Amino acid sequence: MSDDQSPWVRLSEVAVKGAQYNSGERQPHPKCLKGTRVDLLKYIHELLDNPEKNQLIWVHGTAGVGKSAVAFTVAEKMRGLKHTKRCTTGYFFATLGYQLAINFPSIQQDVNKAIRNNPALLDPDTPLCDQMEAFFLQPLRRLRLRFRGCPPLSFVFDALDECTSEPDITDLILSLAQALREPDLPVTHILLTSRSESHISEAFKNEEVHLLVREVPVRTSGEGGIISLDGADVDNDISTFLRHSFAQLGIRRPDFPLTID
Incomplete structure (x- = not known):
């Protein structure tokens, strides 16, 4: 196989380059102004620092309340990964695998091998479960020993509601919850932002998901009730x-x- 057709080159061709949190495609970068959202950001970072268990952290609210600014600010501080593909989940895990391998070169060979063994993994119509196993679960298993005693891994995914297919969103949330129930991973937190749309709320209430979910309030000292960015x-x-x-x-x-x- 020529270098032009190597698995890594092919993966780089399908990976969404604008998915990195500080991509030029998202200029000007949304960001919380210094001195604002102090309690909210403190609370989110406390969740992300939890070394005890995996979590899905759901930041939600209506349009314009600052979800993307919160996601960017968190990702910038954590140097996390942020997926911003606008219309489909088909390249979600391929992009995630690419960014993982960029950040942790020791797993690049494993990602290459997975693609070489199953080139269809780069097809956006390949089932999410297969893509998730090859591009997310296997690399994280390999990184488990490396992250023993280290802070948890954190991933930030913004604007989940911008996916055009409601079934795709549900499938992705269920897939991520399934991933976080895997016993052989380093402690991993996934922060998702979205509007409070009914089909997304229902997905987070699924019995296989809700035990992993932490909804994020604007105020940690609030009176309870529905937790959202609308404060x-x-x-x-x-x-x-x-x-x-x-x-x-x-x-x-x-x-x-x-x-x-």
């Missing part, structure tokens, strides 16, 4: 944002009459 106590965040915006305006337009108390 009323955002005065400090708004004040910080406005002060930052006015300061930037003052830099660009020093002649603009502006007073900040």
Whole structure:
């Protein structure tokens, strides 16, 4: 087989390059302004630092509440992996396998071997369970000893609801839950963001999923109830944002009459 047709080259051709959290495709990168979402980010990082068990961490809320900014900010700090393929789950695990091998070159040979043994793994119509085994579970099993005594692995996937197929979203959530129930993996946390759509909520309530799920509240000291990004106590965040915006305006337009108390 020529170098042009090597498994690694073929994988790199189908992997979604815009999936990396700091990809140029997502410029300008969404990010929480310093001093905002402090309690929320602290709470998420506490969940991601939990060394005891695997978790699906679901950040959800309506459009425009800042889910992508939270996902980017977390991924930037954790140097995690972020999948942003817009319309299909068909390359989800291929992209994940590619990024895993980029971050941990010791598994690249295993990924190559899996593709060589089953080239259909790069077909987006191949069942997710087969792709997940080759590109996610097998590499993580190989990394288990390396991560003994280390902080948990963390993966960040933004905008789950942008997948056009509701059955595909459900299948992906069930697949990820199945993966996290595997006993031979290092402790692994997966953070997902989405709108609070009914078919996604139902998938997270599935009996095979819900025990793994932690829904993320805006306030860790809140009164309970449905946990979402839609919170009323955002005065400090708004004040910080406005002060930052006015300061930037003052830099660009020093002649603009502006007073900040």
